[in-house]
Amino acid sequence: MTTRDFYGCNDYIQENRKHHFYPYADNGGTTMAIAGDDFVMIASDLRLPRGFNILTREQSKCFQLTPNTTLASTGCWADVLTLTKVIQARLTMYHHEHQDVMSTTAIAQLLSTLLYSRRFFPYYVDNILAGLDENGAGVVYHYDPVGHMEKLKFSAAGASVSQIQPLLDNQVGGLNMKDVKPPHMTKMLARQLIHDAFISAAERDINTGDGIIIHTITKDKQEEETVKLRRD
Template identity: 80%
Template sequence: MSLDVQSKPDYMRDPRKHHFFPYADNGGTSVAIAGDDFVMMASDTRLSRGFNIFSREQGKVFELTPKTMMASSGCWADVLTLNKVLQARLTMYAHEHHDVMSTTAVAQLLSTMLYWRRFFPYYVSNILAGLEEDGKGVVYHYDPVGHMEKLTFSATGASVAQIQPLLDNQIGGLNMQGVTPPKMTKELARQLIHDAFVSAAERDINTGDGIILYTVTKEGKTEEMIKLRRD
């Protein structure tokens, strides 16, 4: 004989499914483009969650060495933790070897750190960009568990679905016949990054407010602030 509703135990009257999800998606988008003698990296300055904007002035690009930078977006707590641990590892290397780690070595170190956390990964999308030993720009794209791909341009974050196809078309010339990709210059890279973020800000509420644009050359590093729409 089946039990009626009144006689069922408490745990059967109100069944619930419990979830454990410690991550938060705080938005943000990053783009990097490399040239023969430079690399340019930019991120938007909006830090949000859903329809709530926490900050309109939060950059997402971190300086690792004088020639290497990392852009991270996703769960902001994981972004800060990953950057803190990576900075500590770089400091330990500098103290032990009395030298600054090269861009290639930093790229491999980041891949190893992400893979080490593969069973409870950092909820972060990363791009690492810098200058190689010969002065040529390079971009490394990562997934959250450490898979690394060496590229000349990449986008990541909330608006990657809008920006990456634009870069593939304008820089890579993908799926186009009779088209030669243009030689990348600083002026062209800046214009493409600006246009990409303007387009993304029109369609994605997680990207907006402004862009912090960094240019790395053998002479040094420059920073530029570009405003976007704030609504």
């Protein structure tokens, strides 16, 4: 018996449907940064997924803003591109007006302000800003989507943050260990930690993989290195 026969009329009754507005997409990716006395390293994986599909295996999530500052962003890739485009425009305007390059500290505050200005419809992005401060020391800023920032010496964000952040807390921060001092951070140690953390994450998270891009920032230059990861 059909619905029409049951009610004895030609009116077809449909169930109510709920329509949800969700403009964001999660494109995975993992970032991390470690700061030393006179350097900072910031890295991301190269996989750009959507669900169980891989859109590209060669997409860095690190964006060099100035010779001394680099931003790493993950989350909704459309929001990542929009946010970085806005930041680059603001930095260009600052350079034309002041004939100078914005400092890492100023960029950190600018990013916080931009994110807070969109707090009612936020960018779906995890941000880590790394660079050198006014004294030439490495510094890392971690952000939530609405602009709250925290000044740190190490941080992780993105798909594999729950795996990498405890490792950094233990090995870099010396947390959860009795009578153990944190190690003096060198470039060699920072690179090894980044390498090992991403290898571990790629083994357990399908949203992280294919390769690592590592930016090393010092007062003299900014170097870039690519390391391969598993591609399955």
